Amino acid sequence: MNKSLSNEYATFWIDDGILHFIYHAEVVVDLLAAEKVVADRLKCQEDKYYPVFCDTRGVKDTDKSARDYLAKEGSILTSAVAFLVNPPISQAIIDFYVRTSKPITPTQIFTEKYDALKFLKTYR
Amino acid sequence: MILEVASGNFSYRIERSRHNDQLETIIVLLNMMAEEIRESFHHFALINPHETYKQIAQMTFILDDQFYVRNFNSSAQQLLGLPFSELSGAPFEKFLTIDSAELWKKEIGEIKKLNESPYYQTLRLFFASSNSLTVPALCSVSSLVL
Numbered sequence: 001m002n003k004s005l006s007n008e009y010a011t012f013w014i015d016d017g018i019l020h021f022i023y024h025a026e027v028v029v030d031l032l033a034a035e036k037v038v039a040d041r042l043k044c045q046e047d048k049y050y051p052v053f054c055d056t057r058g059v060k061d062t063d064k065s066a067r068d069y070l071a072k073e074g075s076i077l078t079s080a081v082a083f084l085v086n087p088p089i090s091q092a093i094i095d096f097y098v099r100t101s102k103p104i105t106p107t108q109i110f111t112e113k114y115d116a117l118k119f120l121k122t123y124r
Numbered sequence: 125m126i127l128e129v130a131s132g133n134f135s136y137r138i139e140r141s142r143h144n145d146q147l148e149t150i151i152v153l154l155n156m157m158a159e160e161i162r163e164s165f166h167h168f169a170l171i172n173p174h175e176t177y178k179q180i181a182q183m184t185f186i187l188d189d190q191f192y193v194r195n196f197n198s199s200a201q202q203l204l205g206l207p208f209s210e211l212s213g214a215p216f217e218k219f220l221t222i223d224s225a226e227l228w229k230k231e232i233g234e235i236k237k238l239n240e241s242p243y244y245q246t247l248r249l250f251f252a253s254s255n256s257l258t259v260p261a262l263c264s265v266s267s268l269v270l
Contacts, residue, residue: 026142030248060140061140061155064156064163088144088149089152092149092153093156096152100160
């Protein structure tokens with residue numbers, strides 16, 4: 001496993017050809033947070049494409065500017081994205097995001113980490 | 125909130141709590157829905173903006189050197205739903221949610237460190253209106269010359 005990188009919103013690392021990132025608890029993802037998360041994700045990836053596992057169970061809220069930013073710039077250097085959610089709130093937020101912001105990368109939502117990683121392994 | 129949206133006002137949001145239940149989920153979805161509907165009314169033609177539209181200058185407050193409200197415009201009074209007597213002379217953080225009041229206090233600390241030097245900052249603050257809804261706003265905060 002490569003060394004990890006952490007900021008006030010999330011922690012990132014690469015393992016088995018998949019970029020993992022976990023949002024910290026009670027994070028509100030506004031545009032500033034979204035820009036910081038994308039910047040650090042790209043730093044971790046070092047210009048390489050990766051399938052991305054995103055644990056969003058800690059996300060408390062998002063705003064539209066953040067969702068729009070993540071759907072476009074947040075898809076850079078991603079071959080696929082799997083969101084891990086926890087019903088009901090983080091699942092509702094991510095469901096809403098995928099339906100309205102229409103991210104350009106293949107994206108799916110999971111409640112089990114094993115299923116999420118199984119989906120991503122086909123994009124390595 | 126639903127009544128406000130139905131009457132064409134997409135500025136309000138319901139304040140979030142730490143609960144993780146179905147009611148909180150509905151609140152989350154209502155807030156996000158209001159954001160999307162507000163955005164959709166901005167597109168009167170085929171426009172492809174580089175980022176989300178941001179509304180500016182709805183509320184204006186003039187604060188004194190102790191950060192108490194000295195003056196304000198009619199939009200501020202309307203959006204917060206407060207009478208003149210409650211707005212005038214009140215500390216600015218009185219109109220903010222708890223989290224935003226904390227953020228505002230930190231900014232005051234930064235402003236005070238600068239002494240008399242000019243200050244300019246953009247802050248995202250949530251105002252608490254009298255109808256228990258919150259008003260998110262991207263605020264421009266700057267020191268005045270006179």
